[in-house]
Every structure is written in structure tokens, then in C-alpha cells.
Amino acid sequence: MSVSPNPEFLRRAIQLATENAASGAGGPFGAVIVRDGRIVGEGVNTVTATHDPTAHGEVNAIRAAARALSSFSLAGCQLYTSCEPCPMCLAAAYWARVDAIFYGASAADAARAGFDDAVFYRELAKPAAERKVASAQLLADEAWASFEAWQTVANKIEY
Numbered sequence: 001m002s003v004s005p006n007p008e009f010l011r012r013a014i015q016l017a018t019e020n021a022a023s024g025a026g027g028p029f030g031a032v033i034v035r036d037g038r039i040v041g042e043g044v045n046t047v048t049a050t051h052d053p054t055a056h057g058e059v060n061a062i063r064a065a066a067r068a069l070s071s072f073s074l075a076g077c078q079l080y081t082s083c084e085p086c087p088m089c090l091a092a093a094y095w096a097r098v099d100a101i102f103y104g105a106s107a108a109d110a111a112r113a114g115f116d117d118a119v120f121y122r123e124l125a126k127p128a129a130e131r132k133v134a135s136a137q138l139l140a141d142e143a144w145a146s147f148e149a150w151q152t153v154a155n156k157i158e159y
Contacts, residue, residue, distance in 0.1 A: 033065035041065025
């Protein structure tokens, strides 16, 4: 890892998480996105407040940073989060292309508090046909049309 962590940014993420939990506004998760030594996005868990199961602290911080930087790519940024990211947040961080992730509490700590992500990791490791939530491919040929359309756009923004 080429980026040196700054504990002050993690303290800010922990502060956001603690304030969010204490206020009753949402879960005990907070995150900040840092670029060039300054915070460019912050987020807290707003799942219950917004009725949005994707509104985790990390996802909200990524969204805020992307808006602030007017870019879907957060290359050059670091994610500081109060807790080890769940599979969704980890994937979001990868999609955002952050350079590094620093976290406070572990997934085991989250599980002790009632936030157990282990089931998701186990499910994702299984072949699709063996997962608890059924999935099946349909209309593959018709669905390919959107990719064909994408491939023909001359001025598309690759990501």
C-alpha cells in the first residue's frame, strides 16, 4: 500500500458513526473520502431514515465525493470508514477506484453488535445455482443489444 494512513481521517469517520448512532438517525457507520490530504466526501448510514438498503456510510461518502469532484472515478482517493466494509461497500469502493481503504472496527466487531455480514460472504462464494436467492439468465440475446449499442457510441466515457 503506497498511501500512508492518517488516523485523524479515521477519527472523523468514527465521530460521524458515533453521532449518527447516538442521534438515532441511522446505524453506527460513518465514512470519509480523502484526496490530497483533505476530505472531499462524508457519509453516514441512512438505511432506515431513507428506506434505502444501499445507503451505507461508505456508499453515501462515495456518492458525496463523486459529486464534489464531478467524477465517477475516485482514483487518487482513500476511503476511511468506521468499520470494515461489507461486501456491497467493498465492491462500491472498487468500482469507485479508491486507492486505499482504512477501517476501524472489524467485521467481527460489527457481528458482535448485530451487523453480521458473514452470510453474504458465504453466499457470494457459492455458485449462483446454490445461492439462497434464486437467479436465472433470461433473454440473453435481447439483452446483448444494449452492449452492442454501447460499443457503437464514438464519444462514450469509458469506465
